Amino acid sequence: MKLKLKLLVLIQIFTAFTAFSQVNTEPENTVVDSVPKAGFFGRIVNYFEEAKKDKSEKKFDISFIGGPSYSVDTQFGIGMVASGLYRIDKEDLSLSPSNVAIYTNITTSGFFSIGVENTTIFPKDKYRIYYDMNFAFRPSEYFGIGYEAGLADVSSDYNDYRLGLDANFLKKFWSNVYAGAVVSAQNYRAKDFKNLAIAPDQNYNTTAVGGGYVFSYDSRDFIPNPYKGVYVSLQQTFYTKALGSSYNFNQIDFTARTYKQVWKGGILAFDLNGNFANGDVPWNMLPQLGGSRQMRGYFKGQYRDKKQVNTQIELRQKIYNRHGVVLWGGAGNVFHSFDTYQWKQTLPNYGIGYRWEFKNRVNIRFDYGIGKNQSGFYFNINESF
Numbered sequence: 086m087k088l089k090l091k092l093l094v095l096i097q098i099f100t101a102f103t104a105f106s107q108v109n110t111e112p113e114n115t116v117v118d119s120v121p122k123a124g125f126f127g128r129i130v131n132y133f134e135e136a137k138k139d140k141s142e143k144k145f146d147i148s149f150i151g152g153p154s155y156s157v158d159t160q161f162g163i164g165m166v167a168s169g170l171y172r173i174d175k176e177d178l179s180l181s182p183s184n185v186a187i188y189t190n191i192t193t194s195g196f197f198s199i200g201v202e203n204t205t206i207f208p209k210d211k212y213r214i215y216y217d218m219n220f221a222f223r224p225s226e227y228f229g230i231g232y233e234a235g236l237a238d239v240s241s242d243y244n245d246y247r248l249g250l251d252a253n254f255l256k257k258f259w260s261n262v263y264a265g266a267v268v269s270a271q272n273y274r275a276k277d278f279k280n281l282a283i284a285p286d287q288n289y290n291t292t293a294v295g296g297g298y299v300f301s302y303d304s305r306d307f308i309p310n311p312y313k314g315v316y317v318s319l320q321q322t323f324y325t326k327a328l329g330s331s332y333n334f335n336q337i338d339f340t341a342r343t344y345k346q347v348w349k350g351g352i353l354a355f356d357l358n359g360n361f362a363n364g365d366v367p368w369n370m371l372p373q374l375g376g377s378r379q380m381r382g383y384f385k386g387q388y389r390d391k392k393q394v395n396t397q398i399e400l401r402q403k404i405y406n407r408h409g410v411v412l413w414g415g416a417g418n419v420f421h422s423f424d425t426y427q428w429k430q431t432l433p434n435y436g437i438g439y440r441w442e443f444k445n446r447v448n449i450r451f452d453y454g455i456g457k458n459q460s461g462f463y464f465n466i467n468e469s470f
Contacts, residue, residue: 111321145171148444150466154190156377157454157461158385159223162192166466168447174208181206181307184224184447186466204308213263216252223247227275228387229283230371232419232430235388238458241280245369248272253299253320261304267297269322273369285368291331293370295324309467310446312352334364336372342470350403356415356470357396366391373420378469380417380434382453382461388432390419398432401468409440409448432457 101245147169154164158201167187174180185203189197200219207213226240249272255265275289298321305314318340324330346352358379360372372393376381397415404410414435438452443466452463464468 091383096098110241111359127178144175145169146444148426150443150449152449154192154464155462156464157382157459158225158375159190159192159196160194161192162190162196164188164190164464166446168466170444170447173206177208180210181305183382184309188466194224197221198223211257213255213257213265214253215255216250218246218250220249221245221247225386226384227278227283227285229387229388230368231421232388232427235419238387239283240387241278241283242268243278243284244276246274246276255299255301261302263299263301263303265299267299267320268324269296269324270294271370273367275369283376288331291367291369293308293324293330293367294328295330295335296328297322297335305344307446311344311354311446311468313344315344316340316342332365332367334362334366334370336366337361337363338369347400350409353399354399354468354470355397356399357394359394360392374417374419374432375456377452377463377465380432380456381413381433381436381452381463381469382456382459383417383432383454384461388417388419391421392423392426393417393419395434395468401440401467407442409441409442411438411450411452412436 120170126427147167149165149167151163151165154162165188169185172181172182183205185201187201189199198219198221200217201218203215205214225245225247226242228234228240250270253265254269255263258264271293273291278284299318301316301318303316305316320338321335323335325333341357343355345353356379362370362372371389371391373379373386373389374393374395375385375387379397395415395417397413399411399413401411402409416431416433418426418431433454434454436452436454438450440448440450443449447466448468450465450468452469454461454463
């Protein structure tokens with residue numbers, strides 16, 4: 086009954102907030118065509134039909150959408166996204182377009198976030214810039230560190246404030262091969278722990294400023310929603326007190342993804358991720374399982390430790406016109422060191438999702454993820470990976 090109620094509320098909110106009306110800008114004394122104008126709901130349909138058209142030759146194609154958001158972390162909310170596609174070189178349509186998304190979200194739990202995410206591809210794909218700037222406030226829970234702490238499911242409520250910037254600057258060296266620099270600046274503030282018996286033994290506040298390197302191979306045909314190609318990335322970021330960080334540590338992030346069409350309208354996507362922290366790592370920057378992209382269905386932060394790996398395989402099937410469905414299955418694990426890794430502590434993950442093509446090859450996704458003893462809904466733009 087609760088699941089049906091959540092679905093009903095999400096559908097109702099989505100219907101209400103995907104409405105866009107146009108202001109009548111006709112001057113007085115203008116002769117009006119005798120053909121009746123589209124009504125309110127007709128304008129909504131026209132707006133989304135226009136948004137879906139391929140506008141590869143347009144200098145900047147931007148569309149707006151508002152609607153519900155829901156996740157196991159933040160509960161019900163209302164979000165707004167401005168999604169834009171553009172090309173610096175409009176003549177070369179063989180390259181994936183650059184994309185930018187400005188997003189904001191507020192939920193019933195008190196969560197609030199606002200941010201900008203952008204990937205810019207320069208002419209002949211010689212250079213790429215990626216950055217993500219965001220601010221978020223979230224009433225959260227701290228479970229402790231390690232698999233056993235997460236499994237115990239005993240936590241302390243607290244308030245979490247985060248301000249961050251991550252940027253990659255890449256240069257193309259060979260076909261689909263890139264290398265470059267990483268810049269990262271994070272500021273975390275934790276306040277008002279309800280249960281001091283379950284609280285970090287480090288400072289509640291963390292500043293992390295660092296830089297590093299990144300190597301990647303990227304043959305994806307369209308970054309927001311690939312139909313084919315391979316993406317592999319290895320990145321290491323060093324945070325040091327000399328730059329203003331609270332601690333000296335480093336993080337290694339590895340990602341491998343592949344996409345292949347298996348039949349008409351069917352895309353099989355594979356994702357493998359590893360996050361490995363070394364040194365004096367602050368508790369609020371330890372690798373974590375969960376979220377809206379990997380291990381969907383788990384509360385993000387319930388399982389955290391110095392190392393984490395996760396993988397998933399997803400079948401994306403176009404059904405009709407703008408509608409599609411996905412099915413996925415996966416698994417993940419957190420551990421302190423490679424010597425302490427245990428297969429029996431691997432956490433399962435699977436789920437189902439609905440896709441609606443908001444813009445040409447840019448999807449709105451509605452996912453229901455299931456994990457061990459928990460599950461959750463997610464409503465976002467673009468594919469999870």
